[in-house]
Amino acid sequence: MWALPISLFLIFLPMSLVTIGGGYGIIGEMQRQVVDVHHWMTTQQYLEAFALSRATPGPGSLMVTFIGWQVAGLMGALFATLGIYAPASLITFGVANIWRRYRGARWQKALEVGLRPVAAGLVLATVYILLLTINGGWLARAIALVATALLVTTRINPLVLLISGAAIFTLGRFFLPV
Amino acid sequence: MAQAVTSTSGEGSLVTPTLLQLFLLFMRIGLTSFGGGLSGWLLREIVHSKRWLSEDEFYDALTVCQALPGINSVNMAIWIGFRIAGVVGSLVNLAGLLIPPAVLIILLGTVLSSLTRFPVTGIALTGAAAVGIGLALSMGIGLARRLRRRTIPLIVFAGTFFAIGVLHWPLLWVAGAAALINVTAEYIRLSRS
Numbered sequence: 001m002w003a004l005p006i007s008l009f010l011i012f013l014p015m016s017l018v019t020i021g022g023g024y025g026i027i028g029e030m031q032r033q034v035v036d037v038h039h040w041m042t043t044q045q046y047l048e049a050f051a052l053s054r055a056t057p058g059p060g061s062l063m064v065t066f067i068g069w070q071v072a073g074l075m076g077a078l079f080a081t082l083g084i085y086a087p088a089s090l091i092t093f094g095v096a097n098i099w100r101r102y103r104g105a106r107w108q109k110a111l112e113v114g115l116r117p118v119a120a121g122l123v124l125a126t127v128y129i130l131l132l133t134i135n136g137g138w139l140a141r142a143i144a145l146v147a148t149a150l151l152v153t154t155r156i157n158p159l160v161l162l163i164s165g166a167a168i169f170t171l172g173r174f175f176l177p178v
Numbered sequence: 179m180a181q182a183v184t185s186t187s188g189e190g191s192l193v194t195p196t197l198l199q200l201f202l203l204f205m206r207i208g209l210t211s212f213g214g215g216l217s218g219w220l221l222r223e224i225v226h227s228k229r230w231l232s233e234d235e236f237y238d239a240l241t242v243c244q245a246l247p248g249i250n251s252v253n254m255a256i257w258i259g260f261r262i263a264g265v266v267g268s269l270v271n272l273a274g275l276l277i278p279p280a281v282l283i284i285l286l287g288t289v290l291s292s293l294t295r296f297p298v299t300g301i302a303l304t305g306a307a308a309v310g311i312g313l314a315l316s317m318g319i320g321l322a323r324r325l326r327r328r329t330i331p332l333i334v335f336a337g338t339f340f341a342i343g344v345l346h347w348p349l350l351w352v353a354g355a356a357a358l359i360n361v362t363a364e365y366i367r368l369s370r371s
Contacts, residue, residue, distance in 0.1 A: 058279025088248025096260040114361030121338025123318035128343040140308040147312025169305025
């Protein structure tokens with residue numbers, strides 16, 4: 001009963017270290033391992049798991065948890081989740097520790113200030129790509145931009161915004177020629 | 179659940195949350211965020227409405243967490259937890275962010291796998307995802323506003339955006355090269371001053 005959970009753990013372990021940003025980069029590699037190499041799921045099952053992870057709240061990477069569950073039940077879910085989160089989490093924790101110990105060091109200031117333009121460029125590039133590819137036409141883009149304006153200029157609660165966005169888009173889809 | 183005022187910075191006094199408050203907030207964010215943009219929620223809640231961290235400290239954390247391997251929101255949960263309450267804070271935040279949605283995805287996946295096949299669910303989720311993009315964009319604007327108005331950082335910023343967003347060059351190489359150039363430039367500048 002341990003063989004399957006452990007091999008799930010070992011497969012997701014290295015992927016933990018190459019996830020950067022939102023984790024979209026590993027979707028293809030994950031499909032190769034789970035579908036083509038190990039035949040744990042069919043392509044259709046994999047795509048459904050992907051759609052499910054987009055449709056449920058929380059980090060999209062929780063898709064791994066669901067794959068683990070489908071392949072080997074509760075232990076599979078636990079080991080797959082540990083594999084995908086543990087290594088990167090330990091590194092972040094270690095760096096947070098070092099950061100506090102050397103508070104104010106020159107290299108630390110250089111990293112914080114120096115990485116900022118890279119972070120800003122990455123975030124805005126991701127947003128740009130998402131805005132181009134979101135499958136909701138001009139209405140979805142308009143909602144994203146209005147939400148941005150409200151977030152920058154007011155103290156509106158994101159949950160209110162989220163519900164309004166979903167409601168307006170749904171109504172728009174039925175009553176507007178999109 | 180008394181809240182203690184810990185420091186008085188330029189952005190007003192900060193507040194120290196209890197572990198339960200940390201857990202509840204990360205659980206709420208984990209359970210209500212669709213289509214990415216989790217870090218945008220964190221900025222909104224932790225800096226703007228609850229004042230647990232200063233805006234500068236938040237953006238510093240975000241910058242470093244982006245550079246580290248792992249999912250941004252998970253790294254941020256660990257980092258923020260550690261800054262506020264040490265190891266226990268990190269663990270509490272991780273548990274709040276991951277466990278409830280993990281249980282939910284298994285429940286929905288097994289019991290209600292047909293839910294995603296109703297067209298209206300997909301439509302509402304697209305609307306929610308659009309707001310998620312708005313959250314990420316407002317955070318990107320916040321980061322960009324804080325850049326030093328000097329030639330090298332602005333070129334690195336524009337170059338990173340263009341290489342990834344328009345040219346679709348590989349992220350690791352672009353980010354690595356941009357980071358190397360600008361961190362070195364900052365280090366030299368700091369050494370001189």
